[in-house]
Every structure is written in C-alpha cells, then in structure tokens.
Amino acid sequence: MASTAKGKVCVTGASGFIASWLVKRLLESGYHVLGTVRDPGNQKKVGHLWDLEGAKERLQLVRADLLQEGSFDDAVMACEGVFHTASPIVTKSDSKACQTLEEMLNAAINGTLNVLRSCKKNPSLKRVVLTSSSSTVRIKDEADLPPxxxxxxxxxxxxxxxxxxxxxxxxxxxxxxxxAWEFAKEHKIDLVTILPTFVIGPNLSPELGPTASDVLGLFQGETGKFTAYGRMGYVHIDDVASCHILAYESAGAQGRYICNAAVLDSDDLAALLARRFPCYPVPTSLPRVYGDQSYGFDTAKARALGMAEFKGVEEMFDDAVASLRRHGHLPVPL
Structure with a gap:
C-alpha cells in the first residue's frame, strides 16, 4: 500500500489502550480511521482521540456493541481493512455483563465472531488484523516448558x-x-493475529485500563498482581501499534506474530524498577510463584515483518511513569 494513497480502516474499541495508539499511528501514516466505541458522545472516554494529529480531518467515531450481531456491519462495510483490538472480556463481578464463567468465555468468543461476521459481508475487505495475546502461547506446565x-x-x-x-x-x-482462525478459514478472510506480551508505555487517555492500573499499583508498592504474573514478556505500546500496521500493510504477512522486546521474571523486573525509580515504593523483590521458569520468545517472524528493533524495558517504563505523572496518577518527585 503506497503511503500517498492510504485508505479507510476500522479500529474496534478505538478508545482502549492499544487501540488509541494504533489510531494515533494510523492517522500519522495518512489513513482515514473509523473507530468503533460504546458511546461516541462520552467525551471522558473518547476525548483523547480528538486531540490526536489528523483526528479532525480523518477520524470518525461510531457506536458498536461487540455482543450485538450486525452491530459492526456499517463500520466494516465502509472500510478496506479492520483492526480488531476490542475485547468483551469481563470479570465475574461485572453483574451487568456476565454472571457465569461460561457466559464470560462465550462473550469473548462471540464478540470476536460478531466482528468477523460483519467482515464476511464486505467483498472489498483486504485484511483483518486481530489483537490476541502472548498468553495464548506461554502458559504450560513445567513438563511442556523445557529450560x-x-x-x-x-x-x-x-x-x-x-x-x-x-x-x-x-x-x-x-x-x-x-x-477466529476457524471462521476466517471457512469464509476465506485474510486474517493476521498479533500476540503482544505485557504492553507498557504512555497512556493517551487520563483514564487507566487494567494494564496501566497494574503498573501504577507496582509503583505504589503493591505486590499481588505482578507476583501472579511470574515470568513475563514486555513490549512498548508504540512497537505494538507499529507491528499491527506492518501486519496490515505487508502483502506477505500471514498467521500469528509474537510482539515482544524482553522477558523478565517478576522479581528481576521489580529489582530493576526499584533501582531506576527509588522515589517510589517499588518492591525490591517478588516471589517466584511458578518456580524457575526460563522460557523466552522467538520474535524472528515479527522482525522479518519489519520490526527490526524493539524499544527496551527501561524506555517503556520511563515512558509509562512520565505518563502516569502527567495524568496525575503518580506524584512528581521534588
């Protein structure tokens, strides 16, 4: 796709952490972006998108509901590409959405399939890029994770x-x-999936999602979340957005792409951050609840796509902390 002739693409869940950065980079690349959100009129949720460069000229926000079949028909039909980043995954405590585990899992599946059902109706659609997760790759018992x-x-x-x-x-x-893979194969949809590890970096919205909230908690001295994560890969939000766009624009892109910069045990991460940010009560160590894991990620496929260099752990957390300070979530040290 020539940079001088960018088309219109749809980004689902456009106000989310990853999606917002994707919208930002797509606009900067010259695309017209149609973003779906639950409530386009909720300025508190979507105001940060209108502040993006090019938004007033090339961004449109429309309402769509992942759990309502056909809700994405109009948005998808207007576009030649779809980035499906939204996820209806909820917790059991969300009484308005799901009451049982089965309903929770079905919501995740049907939300994705509802978007793909709309994609199936557009004969001009070039490609769908789906945001998945490295959690689909790395969680195995010890026998299946050799040293x-x-x-x-x-x-x-x-x-x-x-x-x-x-x-x-x-x-x-x-x-x-x-x-998604089964549906795409059956209906001949050109599907590519991106599998980010733990995404770190600046939040465009002043409101924090689950990932940014967990990071904030670590800088406030909480230990529970990151102890539970154990060994984890980390990647900068900007690299995740770039990987999505490369997967869309590269004619030969196919299959799944792991997007990761570095893999650290939680206690090693805590020690690094405690040294780098001594002004905050970051735990100096965290217990290894999963034993001595030593797996890593092979990112050769993403690098072949064009991700030659990934931003390092220090940069991603420096950017995250600067963002948390800017939005008033962390105090600025004197």
Missing amino acids: NVLLDETSWSSIDYCESLQIWYAVAKILAEKA
Whole structure:
C-alpha cells in the first residue's frame, strides 16, 4: 500500500489502550480511521482521540456493541481493512455483563465472531488484523516448558493448565483466537493475529485500563498482581501499534506474530524498577510463584515483518511513569 494513497480502516474499541495508539499511528501514516466505541458522545472516554494529529480531518467515531450481531456491519462495510483490538472480556463481578464463567468465555468468543461476521459481508475487505495475546502461547506446565525454550507462533498455551490455575483471561483469548482462525478459514478472510506480551508505555487517555492500573499499583508498592504474573514478556505500546500496521500493510504477512522486546521474571523486573525509580515504593523483590521458569520468545517472524528493533524495558517504563505523572496518577518527585 503506497503511503500517498492510504485508505479507510476500522479500529474496534478505538478508545482502549492499544487501540488509541494504533489510531494515533494510523492517522500519522495518512489513513482515514473509523473507530468503533460504546458511546461516541462520552467525551471522558473518547476525548483523547480528538486531540490526536489528523483526528479532525480523518477520524470518525461510531457506536458498536461487540455482543450485538450486525452491530459492526456499517463500520466494516465502509472500510478496506479492520483492526480488531476490542475485547468483551469481563470479570465475574461485572453483574451487568456476565454472571457465569461460561457466559464470560462465550462473550469473548462471540464478540470476536460478531466482528468477523460483519467482515464476511464486505467483498472489498483486504485484511483483518486481530489483537490476541502472548498468553495464548506461554502458559504450560513445567513438563511442556523445557529450560531456556524459545516459544514461537506455533505454540499454544494449555487450556487445561490455564483452567487449573483459573487464568480465565488466557482461556478466553485462546478460545477467541482459535474461533477466529476457524471462521476466517471457512469464509476465506485474510486474517493476521498479533500476540503482544505485557504492553507498557504512555497512556493517551487520563483514564487507566487494567494494564496501566497494574503498573501504577507496582509503583505504589503493591505486590499481588505482578507476583501472579511470574515470568513475563514486555513490549512498548508504540512497537505494538507499529507491528499491527506492518501486519496490515505487508502483502506477505500471514498467521500469528509474537510482539515482544524482553522477558523478565517478576522479581528481576521489580529489582530493576526499584533501582531506576527509588522515589517510589517499588518492591525490591517478588516471589517466584511458578518456580524457575526460563522460557523466552522467538520474535524472528515479527522482525522479518519489519520490526527490526524493539524499544527496551527501561524506555517503556520511563515512558509509562512520565505518563502516569502527567495524568496525575503518580506524584512528581521534588
């Protein structure tokens, strides 16, 4: 696709953490962006999108509901590409959405399929880029994770093992991505999936989503979330947006793409951040609840796509902290 002739693309869940950065980079690249959100009139939720360069000329926000079949028909029909970043994954405590685990998992699957059903109706659609997760790759019991193994895109997490640990987010992501691949194959949709690790970096919105809230908690001295994460890959939000666009624009792109900069045990991450940000009560260490894991990620496929260099852990957390300070979530040290 020539940079002088960018078309119109749809970004679902446009106000989200990853989606907002994707909208930002798409606008800067010259695309017209049609973003779907739950409530286009909610300035508190979408105001940061209108502040983006090019938004007034090339951004349109429309309402769509992931759990309502046909809700994305008009948005998708107006575009030649779709970036599906939105996810209806909810917790059991969300009484308005789902009451049972089965409903929670079905919501994740059907939300993805509802978007793809709309995509099927557009004969001019070039490609769908789906945001999945590295949690679909890395969660296995010890017997399936030999020392120093490099996990690539052929790897799938064990649903049984995820269920035994009650990691329902991962179960939902696995089921949703596999359902997407089956649907795309059946209906001949050009589908590519991006599998980011833990996404770190500046938040465009002053409101924090789950990921940014967990990062904020770490800088406030909380230990629970990151202890539960164990060994984890980390990637800058800007690299995630770039990987999505490369996957859309590269004619030969196909299959799954792991997007990751570095892999650290949670206690190693805590130690690094405690040294780098001594003004905050970051825990100096965290227990290794999953034992001595040593897996890494093979990112050769993403690098071949054009991701030659990933931003480092220090830069991604420097940017995240600067953002948290700017939005008033963290105090600025004197």
